[in-house]
Amino acid sequence: xxxxxxxVGSRTDNLTGYLFISPxxxxxxxxxxxxxxxxxxxxxxxxxxxxxxxWIGLANYQQMLTADDKYWHSVSxxxxxxxASVPVRLLSALIIAILLNQILGLAGLxxxxxxxxxxxxxxxxxxxxxxxxxxxxxxxxxxxxxxxxPAISWFGxxxxxxxxxxxxxxxxxxxxxxxxxxxxxxxxxxxxEAASVDGANAVQKFLxxxxxxxTPIILFNLVMQIIQAFLAFTPxxxxxxxxxxxxxxxxxxxxxxxxxxxxxxxxxYASAMAWMMLLLIGLFTALVFKSxxxxxxxxxxxx
Amino acid sequence: xxxxxxxxxxxxxxxxxxxxxxxxxPILWMVSSSFKNSQDVFTTAYSLLPxxxxxxxxxxxxxxxxxxxxxxxxxxxxxxxxxSTIGSVLSSTVIAYGFARVRFVGKNFWFxxxxxxxMLPGExxxxxxxxxxxxxxxxxxxxxxxxxxxxxxPFFVFLIMQFIRSxxxxxxxxxxxxxxxxxxxxxxxxxxxxxxxxxxxxxFSFYWRWEDxxxxxxxxxxxxxxxxxxxxxxxxxxxxxxxxxALFAMSTLSLLPVFILFFAFQRYIVEGISTSGLKG
Numbered sequence: 001x002x003x004x005x006x007x008v009g010s011r012t013d014n015l016t017g018y019l020f021i022s023p024x025x026x027x028x029x030x031x032x033x034x035x036x037x038x039x040x041x042x043x044x045x046x047x048x049x050x051x052x053x054x055w056i057g058l059a060n061y062q063q064m065l066t067a068d069d070k071y072w073h074s075v076s077x078x079x080x081x082x083x084a085s086v087p088v089r090l091l092s093a094l095i096i097a098i099l100l101n102q103i104l105g106l107a108g109l110x111x112x113x114x115x116x117x118x119x120x121x122x123x124x125x126x127x128x129x130x131x132x133x134x135x136x137x138x139x140x141x142x143x144x145x146x147x148x149x150p151a152i153s154w155f156g157x158x159x160x161x162x163x164x165x166x167x168x169x170x171x172x173x174x175x176x177x178x179x180x181x182x183x184x185x186x187x188x189x190x191x192x193e194a195a196s197v198d199g200a201n202a203v204q205k206f207l208x209x210x211x212x213x214x215t216p217i218i219l220f221n222l223v224m225q226i227i228q229a230f231l232a233f234t235p236x237x238x239x240x241x242x243x244x245x246x247x248x249x250x251x252x253x254x255x256x257x258x259x260x261x262x263x264x265x266x267x268x269y270a271s272a273m274a275w276m277m278l279l280l281i282g283l284f285t286a287l288v289f290k291s292x293x294x295x296x297x298x299x300x301x302x303x
Numbered sequence: 304x305x306x307x308x309x310x311x312x313x314x315x316x317x318x319x320x321x322x323x324x325x326x327x328x329p330i331l332w333m334v335s336s337s338f339k340n341s342q343d344v345f346t347t348a349y350s351l352l353p354x355x356x357x358x359x360x361x362x363x364x365x366x367x368x369x370x371x372x373x374x375x376x377x378x379x380x381x382x383x384x385x386x387s388t389i390g391s392v393l394s395s396t397v398i399a400y401g402f403a404r405v406r407f408v409g410k411n412f413w414f415x416x417x418x419x420x421x422m423l424p425g426e427x428x429x430x431x432x433x434x435x436x437x438x439x440x441x442x443x444x445x446x447x448x449x450x451x452x453x454x455x456x457p458f459f460v461f462l463i464m465q466f467i468r469s470x471x472x473x474x475x476x477x478x479x480x481x482x483x484x485x486x487x488x489x490x491x492x493x494x495x496x497x498x499x500x501x502x503x504x505x506x507f508s509f510y511w512r513w514e515d516x517x518x519x520x521x522x523x524x525x526x527x528x529x530x531x532x533x534x535x536x537x538x539x540x541x542x543x544x545x546x547x548x549a550l551f552a553m554s555t556l557s558l559l560p561v562f563i564l565f566f567a568f569q570r571y572i573v574e575g576i577s578t579s580g581l582k583g
Contacts, residue, residue: 012406016485020401021413023394027454028413032420035431042431049434099319103312112569113323116330119565119572123514124532125554128539129333132547137345139332171326178576231424234516238536254426261430262521274427281424 043272048265060272071273073248074256075280081166081252082229082284088170090221096173097180098210111181118174127168127238131155134164155239158249165235165250176221183217184210212297219296223285230281233258253277337361337555341548357548361556364549368538369526373553376534380513383448383530388508390452392501395459400489402460403467404475421457433521447522448515452508459504462575466500467493503575506568510561531557 018025043060045053064071096114100107120126134140134154141151154160191209200208233254236244244251244259257277261270331351336344337360339353367373401407402414436447470493478488494501519533529537535557539550565572 012408013485014407017401017405017407017410020405020485020489021398023453024398024401024417024455024460025413027451028416028420031432031451031454032423032428035428035435036423038431038434039427042434049437096319096322099315099322102315103319106316110319110323111573112566113327115569115573116565117326119510120330120514120558120561123558123561124516124535124539125333125557126329128535128550128554129329131539132336132344132551133329133332135345139329171329175576178573227422227424231426233426237516238539241540257426258517261433267430267434271430274430278424278427 039271039274042268043275045268047267047271049267050265053268056268060269061276064269064272064276070248070251070256074244074251074253077162077249077251078230078253081162081169081232082226084163085166085169085229086222086225088166089173089225090176090218092170093173093176093221094180094214094218097177097184098206100177100181101184111178114177115174118172121168121172122234124234124238127235130164130168130235131239156246158245158247161240161246161249165232165239165252168235169229169232176225179217179221180214183214187213215296216298219288219292223288226284226288227281230254230277230284253280333551334555337548337551339548339551341546344547344551360546360548360552363546364538364553364556367534371526371529373531373534373556375527376529376531379445379528380530380532383445383519384509384512386445386449387452387512388505390449391456391459391508392505394453394455395504396463396494396497396501397489398455399460399463399467400493403464404488404493405485417457417460421461429517429521436522442522443525443528444522445528448512448518452512456504456508459508462504463497463500466497470496499571499574502568503571506564506571507575509564513561 042053044055044057046056046059047053100111100114103110132138136151136153136155140154145151152160154164187210191213192205195205195209231254232252236250236252236255237258240246240250240255242255242259244255253273254277257270257273260266260273328351335351335353338356338358339360340355340357341360343354365373367376398417402410402417432447432451436442439446441447474492475488478492483491514532515530516532516536519530520536523529523533526534526537535554538553
């Protein structure tokens with residue numbers, strides 16, 4: 001009886017299964033697989049939306065890698081942006097999660113307020129606001145002048161302009177903060193009690209208990225944030241009026257790809273850039289995973 | 304000891320309060336600037352309190368540009384967001400059930416495809432999708448923004464799957480004995496139990512779609528069809544902005560639906576991120 005019941009419940013049912021996942025399969029084939037193959041094909045052509053794509057072999061890749069200084073410039077701007085904004089964001093997330101984890105009253109309110117920037121941060125309105133905030137007569141310069149520090153021309157200098165983007169990204173630390181917070185709540189209190197009995201101080205507890213147990217979550221956040229940072233578009237587009245200035249200082253990879261595709265209609269070249277981006281992100285992520293065996297602490301099962 | 308912990312608590316709350324205020328300062332600054340007289344916005348930039356609360360920025364801004372008011376832009380955004388959210392949540396729920404509860408040949412293969420789609424940056428398919436939708440004659444329509452959502456959003460499929468997995472299989476088995484098949488089990492038993500996960504998905508979908516910029520930017524060129532995010536971008540064009548107060552007013556207004564949703568349903572958002580651990 002029991003055996004039969006189990007058999008009925010777990011019977012293989014191909015028709016129903018495919019019926020339920022059919023939207024995904026259709027979407028996957030039409031909106032993901034086919035476009036991916038066509039980007040690969042287009043990357044070997046000179047397609048410009050007019051006429052038919054003409055096969056030019058590796059010329060796009062060749063130009064990108066050897067002749068387009070702007071391409072390499074945008075790669076280096078993007079690397080700088082990723083390497084600065086991800087640590088800023090993750091450190092803010094971790095520090096604030098640790099602080100939030102220690103309070104009881106009003107914890108929910110503080111958590112919401114600190115998460116709010118992440119909810120709205122990707123919007124055009126916030127990018128517009130950020131640009132005014134750092135404008136020559138904006139609030140930041142106004143505060144600096146009141147503190148006796150000379151005002152900074154944030155958008156007159158490539159590095160300063162890029163830093164406004166990095167600060168905007170760092171400001172949106174909400175989701176890694178929530179993930180760190182749930183990780184902190186999962187650390188058994190007994191570990192800290194046992195450490196106290198052994199006479200450990202707060203710093204030792206943090207370095208020997210909290211940090212090692214959080215490393216799998218740090219790895220997860222690191223990978224997710226690196227991918228997200230590589231793909232940043234809206235802030236650089238809005239803050240630089242779509243051109244990536246000053247002096248291409250904020251020309252992030254996706255913005256340069258966008259300009260090639262939709263302003264210069266170099267669809268073939270932009271497709272090559274898209275594939276190159278996928279390779280770069282894959283490489284970066286693989287490096288992080290590779291390094292993880294040196295610093296990520298996994299609890300051994302069954303102890 | 305007791306006094307020590309009291310001091311510690313006070314310091315902790317002070318630090319957190321200062322941090323929280325610093326973090327919402329830009330938002331408060333935007334809101335307060337939206338009430339300032341246009342000429343005061345930058346002369347009193349540091350101040351969060353307008354000299355007088357001025358609503359004219361809102362009425363000036365609402366007029367929009369090129370003879371199209373923000374009423375139209377909000378309506379456009381709502382159309383896109385509502386249909387794409389419905390499409391995304393419904394299809395993701397159906398797909399999630401298929402993956403979580405039905406056994407079929409090739410399930411693992413398709414599941415791997417789904418996880419790969421989840422990891423794949425959307426930017427890589429942007430160009431061929433644009434070319435395809437362009438060939439369909441869908442430029443200056445909402446089809447490219449709405450239709451793709453009816454094929455499931457991998458993030459929501461994953462989130463809802465996790466939720467379905469937490470429902471005891473015994474419920475399905477009991478229903479099977481009572482004569483239910485997979486489809487009736489889905490409709491009568493699973494869907495009513497996964498409403499919270501569907502809500503979480505709907506909220507995320509709402510605010511991702513509401514803030515979506517690159518989609519409207521490439522598919523919509525007719526100002527009458529602009530969504531709010533695209534309209535704000537045009538409104539903020541440095542060549543014609545003179546009324547800064549109105550720009551801040553419309554920026555604030557464009558975030559209002561997101562604020563309302565966030566404060567009404569923040570529990571779902573926090574749980575969605577904490578349990579599925581994905582982007583926000």
